[in-house]
Amino acid sequence: MAGTGNLADHDPVAVARQFGEQVPHSRDLGMQVLAMEADQVRMRLVPGPELRADDAAEELCTSVLYSLVDSACGLAVFAALRELKPIATLDLRMDYLRPAANKRALVAIAHCHHLTDDVAFLRCPVFSEGLDGPVAIGNATFMRATQGKHFETTASRSDAV
Amino acid sequence: MSEAADPMSSSTLDRDVHADTQATWQSLLERIPYARHLGLEVQHSGTRVQVHLPYRDALIGNIMLPAVHGGAIGGLIEITARIAAQSRDARARRPRILDCNVDYLRSARARSTYAAAEIVRQGRRTTLVHVSCWQDRASTPVAHGRVQLLFETVPNGKTREQQ
Numbered sequence: 001m002a003g004t005g006n007l008a009d010h011d012p013v014a015v016a017r018q019f020g021e022q023v024p025h026s027r028d029l030g031m032q033v034l035a036m037e038a039d040q041v042r043m044r045l046v047p048g049p050e051l052r053a054d055d056a057a058e059e060l061c062t063s064v065l066y067s068l069v070d071s072a073c074g075l076a077v078f079a080a081l082r083e084l085k086p087i088a089t090l091d092l093r094m095d096y097l098r099p100a101a102n103k104r105a106l107v108a109i110a111h112c113h114h115l116t117d118d119v120a121f122l123r124c125p126v127f128s129e130g131l132d133g134p135v136a137i138g139n140a141t142f143m144r145a146t147q148g149k150h151f152e153t154t155a156s157r158s159d160a161v
Numbered sequence: 162m163s164e165a166a167d168p169m170s171s172s173t174l175d176r177d178v179h180a181d182t183q184a185t186w187q188s189l190l191e192r193i194p195y196a197r198h199l200g201l202e203v204q205h206s207g208t209r210v211q212v213h214l215p216y217r218d219a220l221i222g223n224i225m226l227p228a229v230h231g232g233a234i235g236g237l238i239e240i241t242a243r244i245a246a247q248s249r250d251a252r253a254r255r256p257r258i259l260d261c262n263v264d265y266l267r268s269a270r271a272r273s274t275y276a277a278a279e280i281v282r283q284g285r286r287t288t289l290v291h292v293s294c295w296q297d298r299a300s301t302p303v304a305h306g307r308v309q310l311l312f313e314t315v316p317n318g319k320t321r322e323q324q
Binding site for chain 1: 192193194195196197198218219220221222223224225229230231232233235236239240255257258259260261262263264265268
């Protein structure tokens with residue numbers, strides 16, 4: 001990617017934010033990063049008609065909310081850690097509380113509520129803009145430092161395979 | 162999916178049943194704008210009907226690996242579960258997805274991904290579906306999902322959206 005030589009000079013959170021908006025799938029669905037703070041990441045998506053659940057309904061496909069939550073949670077891990085080591089989604093559970101109207105923008109607010117050396121736990125409600133209460137809630141678990149740490153461990157341990 | 166549920170099983174009958182299932186799934190899939198956007202298509206491979214997510218650059222979630230976005234895999238799982246459940250409903254009603262839980266087993270690389278569904282329980286109102294996703298071989302899945310769906314019983318013909 002252009003300009004990667006300057007990455008070290010930049011704030012890792014700013015870099016992660018830029019990365020987040022450049023992810024092809026996120027761009028394809030129209031996701032924007034509204035805010036990226038240590039305790040929360042807010043992302044917004046203005047749905048197009050191609051994201052609906054059915055030709056006969058003005059309702060969003062739940063999978064669009066799923067993608068938004070996965071993206072927001074990933075960024076929230078970077079925001080909480082303030083480092084750019086690779087991470088991987090272990091699992092993500094979505095509860096779809098009620099249908100989301102296609103006419104309204106979605107806003108996801110991801111929060112990393114617990115961190116261990118290996119794992120990050122996240123919670124992410126999704127709102128239909130202008131309506132009270134979430135339309136969906138996601139809970140995700142991410143593995144931290146999926147590559148860097150592994151290399152360190154195998155190099156420093158004599159019993160490593 | 163269980164063999165016990167199909168006492169008349171013979172290879173010819175199986176083929177007809179699968180061709181029929183494939184046609185039903187395809188017609189359900191074609192009504193879903195987001196499924197068309199993802200490029201999903203129904204395939205018939207050996208003894209199973211499966212959903213194919215063809216690779217496109219727009220599905221990438223990790224530019225470095227590169228890997229398909231976990232959300233695109235989640236979408237493949239949810240939509241496969243939905244059409245599997247819907248095809249079993251006598252009136253082919255559209256079920257509502259209540260919850261979805263995906264375990265990611267290995268990263269999905271920049272190539273085709275496939276999904277197959279197993280109906281775990283079909284109740285009066287809810288259906289539980291397990292979905293397995295793989296790329297190279299079904300024996301090395303990239304993700305497993307479980308999806309709970311609801312066939313709403315709406316007494317007054319109104320949606321529950323306002324509640």
